[in-house]
Amino acid sequence: MQPGRCVGAIVLVATVPVAAQEVSPEELKAIEKATAADATAATKAAPPPAPAPPPAAGGGAFFTMLPDISVILDTALAAYTVQDPLQQGGHDPAKNGFNLQQLELALAKTVDPYFRFDANLVFGADGFELEEAYATTLALPANLQLRAGQFLTRFGRINATHPHTWDFVDQPFALSRIFGGDGNRGLGLEASWLAPLPWFVELDVSANQADGEGTMRSFYGANDLGVHGPQDFLYTGALKQFFALSDDWSVYFGLSYANGPNSTAKGNRTDVFGADLYLKFRPITYGSYTIVSLQSEVFVRRRQVLDDNTLSDVDMYAYLFWRFDRRWGTAARYEYGSRTFGDVADDLDPYWTGARHRVSANLTFWPTEFSRLRLQGSVDAPSWLDKPTLAAMLAFEVVVGTHGAHKF
Numbered sequence: 001m002q003p004g005r006c007v008g009a010i011v012l013v014a015t016v017p018v019a020a021q022e023v024s025p026e027e028l029k030a031i032e033k034a035t036a037a038d039a040t041a042a043t044k045a046a047p048p049p050a051p052a053p054p055p056a057a058g059g060g061a062f063f064t065m066l067p068d069i070s071v072i073l074d075t076a077l078a079a080y081t082v083q084d085p086l087q088q089g090g091h092d093p094a095k096n097g098f099n100l101q102q103l104e105l106a107l108a109k110t111v112d113p114y115f116r117f118d119a120n121l122v123f124g125a126d127g128f129e130l131e132e133a134y135a136t137t138l139a140l141p142a143n144l145q146l147r148a149g150q151f152l153t154r155f156g157r158i159n160a161t162h163p164h165t166w167d168f169v170d171q172p173f174a175l176s177r178i179f180g181g182d183g184n185r186g187l188g189l190e191a192s193w194l195a196p197l198p199w200f201v202e203l204d205v206s207a208n209q210a211d212g213e214g215t216m217r218s219f220y221g222a223n224d225l226g227v228h229g230p231q232d233f234l235y236t237g238a239l240k241q242f243f244a245l246s247d248d249w250s251v252y253f254g255l256s257y258a259n260g261p262n263s264t265a266k267g268n269r270t271d272v273f274g275a276d277l278y279l280k281f282r283p284i285t286y287g288s289y290t291i292v293s294l295q296s297e298v299f300v301r302r303r304q305v306l307d308d309n310t311l312s313d314v315d316m317y318a319y320l321f322w323r324f325d326r327r328w329g330t331a332a333r334y335e336y337g338s339r340t341f342g343d344v345a346d347d348l349d350p351y352w353t354g355a356r357h358r359v360s361a362n363l364t365f366w367p368t369e370f371s372r373l374r375l376q377g378s379v380d381a382p383s384w385l386d387k388p389t390l391a392a393m394l395a396f397e398v399v400v401g402t403h404g405a406h407k408f
Contacts, residue, residue: 067109067117070401072164074101081390086356086380089171090181090214091124091163093393100125101163101395114139120162131162132185143194147206152185153236154204155256156297157276159183167295167321167331168360169376169395174299174315177337177349178272180217184258186210186234200242210234210260217348218270218301223263234260247285252278264347268304291323311342313352319360327367333360339383354383372397 078093085094093099103123110116119133134149152160159175160183175183188208195201210216210233211224219234226232238256245251256274261267274297281292296318303311319333337356340346362376374395381388 065109067107068402070106070399072102072104072106072162072397072399074104074163074395074397075099076101076169076393076395078391078393085389085391086173086382087170088173088176088181090183092170092176092181093395101169104131104162104164106401110138111135129182131182143196145192145194147190147192148188150185150187151190151206152183153206153208153234153258154190154238154240155179155184155236155258155272156238156254156274156299157278157295158297164397164399167319167364168333168362169374169393170360172297172317172333172335173337173356173358174297174317174335177313177315177352178218178299178301180212180214180221182212182214184236185215186212188233199244200240202240204236204238204240206236207233208236216260218262218272218303219260220263225261225263225266232261234258248281248283250280250282252276252280262303262305264303264305268306270304271302273300274298289323289326291321291329293321295319295321305342305344305347307344309342309344311340311344311346313340314338327365329364329366331362331364334358335360351384352382356380356382370399 074091076093076099078096078099080096083096087094091101093101101124105121105123107119107121108117114137116136116138117134118136120131122129122131130150132149132151134147134151137144137146140146154160158166158171159179163171171183178184186208188206190204190206192202192204195203207230209227211220211222213222216234236256236258238254240252240254242252243250254274254276256272256276258270258272258274260270262270276297277295279294281290283290296316298316299314301313301315305311315335315337317333317335319331321329321331323329335356335358337352339354340349340352346352358378358380360376360378362374364372364374366372372395374393374397376391376393376395378391379388380391
């Protein structure tokens with residue numbers, strides 16, 4: 001028997017009893033020799049196993065723990081007809097020439113099945129500030145959710161947002177007048193409940209520290225009188241409702257209320273009532289880049305001051321936004337602030353002795369979703385000044401990294 005035919009011989013031996021084939025000792029020895037030669041050849045022909053990859057530096061778990069990171073730069077070139085314009089927003093271009101509105105570092109990560117972490121660190125011309133840093137629950141029953149840390153309260157629409165989501169270069173002066181240049185925020189705890197209804201209904205309630213020069217202007221502000229009991233916190237409540245009017249039209253309506261101590265005297269308090277409306281047309285029944293939206297907020301503030309006096313004012317804004325092309329959009333805004341009503345002078349704004357009106361319009365170009373150019377002009381007419389202030393702004397924004405979708 002030839003060694004080259006050993007496979008057939010192996011099958012024959014495996015399937016037919018040896019005694020029936022009368023294999024001689026010489027033939028059996030030849031079969032064993034051929035089998036060993038075939039096994040050696042098969043081993044040499046097989047490719048060697050690939051070496052195991054070296055372990056990653058620091059372990060693979062290190063990379064999975066890194067948060068989503070984005071960096072957002074907002075800067076603007078501004079020109080005013082006065083040297084000291086009434087731009088009180090913390091991110092407003094507030095002087096002639098180039099202005100760094102902010103450099104925002106946003107961090108976000110799901111910590112585990114139970115919590116998510118978000119933080120927004122802001123660098124400006126005056127230094128660094130921790131805008132927000134909070135944890136949000138992910139697995140509470142009964143449609144409940146909690147937030148803990150430092151966060152912007154959900155009063156109205158604009159207060160809870162960041163400048164790169166705005167449709168204008170500057171924030172409405174109503175927010176600066178009532179809450180402060182950096183928006184109403186502080187350390188605290190918030191509870192949200194999503195009602196089990198056929199339409200979207202959300203109730204938010206929060207308790208926060210009432211101090212902060214640029215964030216709690218109508219409350220303790222920079223003059224912190226301390227926390228001696230539950231009455232010394234700022235309490236905020238908001239009811240949000242969303243309706244789909246049709247496939248192309250939707251409306252979002254909210255009511256807000258804030259109550260907290262102010263710094264005029266121990267026991268004096270401030271109430272802020274708010275209503276907001278957002279109407280949006282976004283055709284999805286046919287291909288189009290068109291977006292038309294109407295947004296408005298109204299604020300009513302009442303402050304207890306010395307000698308049992310009460311000061312009150314009414315502020316509002318409304319604007320229309322139209323995205324008429326994939327890369328182009330335009331918007332027009334009207335703002336109003338009443339005089340301060342009361343028998344004593346306003347300790348926060350003693351000069352605000354009459355109504356203030358401001359009209360703004362802009363044109364926006366988006367080269368991509370990661371960059372934006374915006375040209376804006378405005379006429380600001382406070383009644384206590386001899387003539388209105390004219391302004392022109394050219395703002396530029398660029399976004400790098402991963403940034404989550406914005407709320408409706």
